[in-house]
Amino acid sequence: MDVVVDGFAHAVTVRQEFPQSTNPERSARLVVELDHGRSGQSGRPGRWRDRKDQVPEGALGLILGEIEARVLEDAQRRDSEERAMEDCAVRWRAAVEEAKARAVQD
Template identity: 75%
Template sequence: MAALKDDDGQLVIPAALRRRSLLLLQALAAEAVRRGYEVRQSRSCYSRREGGVDVAVDGFAYAVTVKQEFPQSTNPERSARIVVELDHGRSGRPGRWRDQKCRALEDALGVILGEIEARALEEAQRRKSERRAMAEREVGWRAAMEEARQRVVRDQLAEVLREEAGRWQEAAVLGAYCDALERRLAQQGDAVDEPTMESARRWLEWAHEFVQAIDPLDRLPEMPAPREPTSEELSAS
């Protein structure tokens, strides 16, 4: 308040109105401090014709500005009016007070502070709702990412399963071939010369070894260890 009073570049209005405006702001600041709020030097005055203070309630600061309502009026009654404005007024909420026939501005200071308190409460509730919504979105996002991760891992395991099933199917076909060849050799008897039979037996032996090597069920399979999905895979899933 002392800084505002000594600043000739603010609240440039007729002396009587300036004195009244300063007293009004002083009374508002004193009541705000009495209620436990912080009063700061205002940084929201955009005209030399106005002056004000910032009242902070629970971390939310609101600029209270006083100015001559009709500075250009030649009507003595109109030009003597001052108006108090609360910055950043929300739609549907009061943000401007003036002298009335039944009440001077000085009598409305409690109403102005009440409006600041109401806005601070509203802002706190809004931020609480935003934090709750943000937390819910975070939970939803994490659930979606986990679901996407499970789909990617499932696809990885399914790919391994298809590969093993393909190898198993190939081994089954080749194993059936080996069985058929073995039966054929048993049926030949003396109809085929010994070098030919020996060559066929070596081929059958190699085929059996190959089938055993590629058969995924020749030994118990282990649960595959899937790799961690990439961000691109999660986004595409």
Template identity: 65%
Template sequence: MVTALKDDERRLVMPSALRRRSLLLLQGLVAEAVRRGYEVRKAGSSFYSREGGVDVAVDGFTYTVTVRQEFPESVDPERSARLVVELGHGLTGRPGRWRDRKGRTLEEALGVILGEIEARAVEGARREQNEQQARADREVRWRAAMEVAKEQAVREQLAQVLREEGGRWQEAAALSAYCTALEGRIGGLEGAADAADLDSARRWLDWASGYVRSIDPLSGLPKMPHSREPTPEELKPYLRGWSPYGPERCG
């Protein structure tokens, strides 16, 4: 990979002495990373022409290390000769950039850079574990909320059946009272009213009585209604902010 960078004239565009030093820095970093058992890959990120770098993978976490000339436009020979090594995807409060110092060169900081990569991998694993635990806890809470919502939605289904039956029963009771009154009226007019009118009234009474029996839910023994699986829309009013589609979605 370092050789590929060396042969790529579009990368590490800088004075030849600085370019050679940059390549040696990356070579030293790669060698130490491999010695520690880590995988080094061709960098997946795109670079500016003045940069070059590699990806270092530690315990499933990949970090991009780049090197570049710090002050390419400077006319001061000392400033223009400085390099900077950067670690991509910096985290708040963690170091991610190293420069030459009076008491330590970048070559001497390679172990520190790899140590930072290792620290980030540990932190990343801890964060991933916490996220997995949080997702698991959220899943448990969501499932519990779904169970309660399903019970309440089914309860509402049965309550709706009850309301409908109660409405039919009230209607049947009112119509039954009418039939009783009509029967009394017919009986009171026997021999006094026209026979044809009485016959018509009796036929109307027979039909009305049959209709009342047909709509009266208590004309037979009511059975426990069948409930069905509630739809997502039926569950929403009882989920208290949870989504019926999954624990990761908003209600």
């Protein structure tokens, strides 16, 4: 499923860790993952697993906090990209004006 915050969607996957296992305890273990592959970029967790001393449901606050952190990063990245595009447009307009002035002069 996708969790959408401020227009930014983050995929949350809940699945069995060992779906093929015939051991009922092992086959009941769950894994919760956020945006597979992104956790390595930030160094923060992106996967929570069932263990004897820890269950993914108990980590719900951590999972939601991680989604919030990723949304903040997405917003900062979007703002940075918008500023870069605006700077590029300003430079382009200046270059066009300079080219027009040179053309008139020539």
